[in-house]
Amino acid sequence: MKPAAASPAGFSLRRRLVWQFAALSLLLVVALFFAVRFAAERASRASQDAVLGAAVISVGDGIRAVEEELELDLPYATFSMLGAMGNERIFYSLSTGDGLVTGYDDLPQPQVTPGDLSPVFYGADYRGSRLRLAALTRRVLLGQRIEEITVVLGQTRYGQAAIARDTARSAAWIGLGFLALTVPVALWAARAVIRPVDRLAEAVTRRGPQDLRPVLHPAPRELVPLMGALNGFIARLRGALQLAETFIFEAAHRIRTPLSLVRTEAEMALAETTDEALRQRLRRMVRAIGESSRSANQILDHAMVLYRSDQFMxxxxxxxxxxxxxxxxxxxxxxxxxxxxxxxxxxxxxxxxxxxxxxxxxxxxxxxxxxxxxxxxxxxxxxxxxxxxxxxxxxxxxxxxxxxxxxxxxxxxxxxxxxxxxxxxxxxxxxxxxxxxxxxxxxxxxxxxxxxxxxxxxxxxxxxxx
Ligand SMILES: Nc1ncnc2c1ncn2[C@@H]1O[C@H](COP(=O)(O)OP(=O)(O)OP(=O)(O)O)[C@@H](O)[C@H]1O
Ligand SMILES: [Mg+2]
Known part of the structure; x- marks a missing residue:
């Protein structure tokens, strides 16, 4: 039997599953990279703010009034702690309502007046660098009056950015490692999902063209409707083939035999009669019967050949x-x-x-x-x-x-x-x-x-x- 032309192959379920799995994993890796970077930045900023806050407090603590003069004892140890993260630049300023007392006079001041217990934190651009600043107010009794002194301490955050970058990069490498693992995992998963379909197709392909029993191969629940449809088709095909078989064999008997009988009768009548007009008519009859008997035979033989080539044994x-x-x-x-x-x-x-x-x-x-x-x-x-x-x-x-x-x-x-x-x-x-x-x-x-x-x-x- 000629194999039926396969319908054009559509997309591959297996390839689609693997691609979707890989694309999703890639998306997750990118999301992981940004999430880790954000979290690392937040965590390191919080810890560095704590150090900066402690530093500005200790600078504030170093302010004293000596004989109506302000005296500042700069805590250098604190400053070196601030620079420990990286090669950070550190700026400070001490000012009163009258103006700068010491330090950088153009250092950006806080928008709000800071309290004297907990420092205020803010960011600003200064001398070509991004600074993180902490400000604090100290009250000092200078003679008869109380002087309010604003202490501002700022530092660059190169080290923090580098740490956040490094952490996010490590996370991305780990993610990429997982991504490399997802391809074999996805292939394996896709194969496991497709295997029942393959097995079913194999079971159906293995049967010969004559095998028109229903397909009872165990299949997952999702394939049950497909199996039902397939078995429906098989049942209908079986019915149609039975009908064709019955028709071919019955027609052969019921058409061939009577036709040859009629032909013999006509031939006998032709032999027996001497009336020329009747003989002419009988001759035409014999020829017509011959033609239709021949056509019927050929049509039935053709049907038989088609039927047998379909059921080729x-x-x-x-x-x-x-x-x-x-x-x-x-x-x-x-x-x-x-x-x-x-x-x-x-x-x-x-x-x-x-x-x-x-x-x-x-x-x-x-x-x-x-x-x-x-x-x-x-x-x-x-x-x-x-x-x-x-x-x-x-x-x-x-x-x-x-x-x-x-x-x-x-x-x-x-x-x-x-x-x-x-x-x-x-x-x-x-x-x-x-x-x-x-x-x-x-x-x-x-x-x-x-x-x-x-x-x-x-x-x-x-x-x-x-
Ligand atoms: N041996 C042959 N010599 C000459 N012509 C032939 C020969 N075999 C086939 N043919 C040509 O091929 C055509 C088709 O042949 P085919 O056997 O299909 O039809 P047929 O013999 O006319 O009818 P039937 O269905 O009764 O056999 C014939 O009509 C004839 O023209
Ligand atoms: Mg012929």
């Missing part, structure tokens, strides 16, 4: 013996017109793997054509030989031959333009090509250079004899 067939028996049955018709039928190569068995009934019908059609299109007293030769791995059955005649302009004569109901006077339905060669295709062989019809036609049927030899 190959078994060893000896083509030599089969060709011999078909030749004998055709010879009876040939002898009536003095056509000599010869055979070559039938003395050796020639086993092919196929359906004997189909091959017989094909051979009968080829020989029938050779006889039908030969003149009285013509010659028909059947030659059987082996050609490569094929059995080659060649039937040559010296008949009317083919007309060069005629298109492919193997099509349904196609007949040559030179055969109008010969009864025929145009299905014989369709049947032959169908049989050849079902067996994996081929059929050719070619004119012979001298006179007549050469029909050649190739059928693959069974492997044991090839």
């Amino acid at each position: 190959a078994e060893p067939v000896d083509v030599a013996a089969l060709a011999g028996s078909v030749l004998r049955s055709v010879r009876a018709v040939a002898e009536m017109r003095d056509i000599e039928m010869r055979a070559e190569g039938l003395d050796q068995p020639c086993p092919v793997l196929g359906d004997a009934r189909m091959i017989e019908v094909a051979l009968r059609n080829i020989l029938d054509n050779a006889v039908k299109f030969s003149p009285d007293e013509g010659n028909v030769l059947l030659r059987l030989s082996r050609d490569g791995g094929m059995a080659r059955i060649e039937v040559t005649d010296q008949g009317r031959g083919l007309v060069a302009g005629d298109a492919d004569l193997t099509g349904r109901f196609r007949r040559g333009s030179n055969v109008g006077d010969v009864v025929g339905s145009g299905l014989g060669l369709t049947i032959v090509t169908e049989v050849a295709a079902a067996h994996g062989g081929r059929f050719t019809l070619s004119p012979r250079p001298e006179k007549g036609t050469c029909a050649t049927l190739f059928l693959p030899l069974s492997s044991a004899s090839a």
Whole structure:
């Protein structure tokens, strides 16, 4: 049987699963990178703010009033702690309501007046760097008045940014490591998901074309509707095939037999009557019955061949013996017109793997054509030989031959333009090509250079004899 053309392959479920898995993982890695960077920045800023806050308090604590003068004791140890993270730059300023007392006079001041217990934190750009600043107010008794002194301490945060960057980069590397792992994991997961589908497809493919039992292969719940639909199709196909089988066999009996009966009756009536007008009529009747009986036979044979090629069951067939028996049955018709039928190569068995009934019908059609299109007293030769791995059955005649302009004569109901006077339905060669295709062989019809036609049927030899 010819394998049905597969529908064009769509997307691959497996590939789609792997891609989706990998794309999702990549998205997660990017999200992880930014989340870790954000968290690391927050954590390091909080801890550095604590240090900066402690530093500004200790600077504030170093302010004293000595004999109506302000004195500042700068805590250098604290400053070196601030720079410990990286090569940070540190700025400070002490100012009163009257102006700068000491330090950098243009250092950005806080927007709000800071309290004297907990420092105020803010950020500002200063001298080309981004600074994090902490400010504090200290009250000092200077003689009779209380002086409010704002202490501002700022530092660059190069170290913090570097730490956040490094941490996020490490997280990204770990994420990429996971990503590399996701591809094999995704492949494995996709395979596990697809495996039941593969198994089901395998189970269905493994069965022969004749096996029309319902598919009862265990399948996951998601495939149950598909299995139901498949079994529905199988059941319908089984019903249709049964119907076709019944029709072919019943029709063969109920059409062929009565037709030949009617024909015999008409022929007998023709022999018995002497009335010329009635004889004319009976002759037309016999011819019409002959034609319809021939068409019915060919149509039924064609249906049988289609049915059997669908249900193709190959078994060893000896083509030599089969060709011999078909030749004998055709010879009876040939002898009536003095056509000599010869055979070559039938003395050796020639086993092919196929359906004997189909091959017989094909051979009968080829020989029938050779006889039908030969003149009285013509010659028909059947030659059987082996050609490569094929059995080659060649039937040559010296008949009317083919007309060069005629298109492919193997099509349904196609007949040559030179055969109008010969009864025929145009299905014989369709049947032959169908049989050849079902067996994996081929059929050719070619004119012979001298006179007549050469029909050649190739059928693959069974492997044991090839
Ligand atoms: N041996 C042959 N010699 C000449 N023409 C042939 C020969 N074999 C086939 N043909 C041509 O091929 C055409 C198709 O052949 P095919 O056997 O299909 O039809 P048919 O013989 O006309 O009808 P039937 O269905 O009754 O066999 C024929 O009508 C004829 O024109
Ligand atoms: Mg024919």
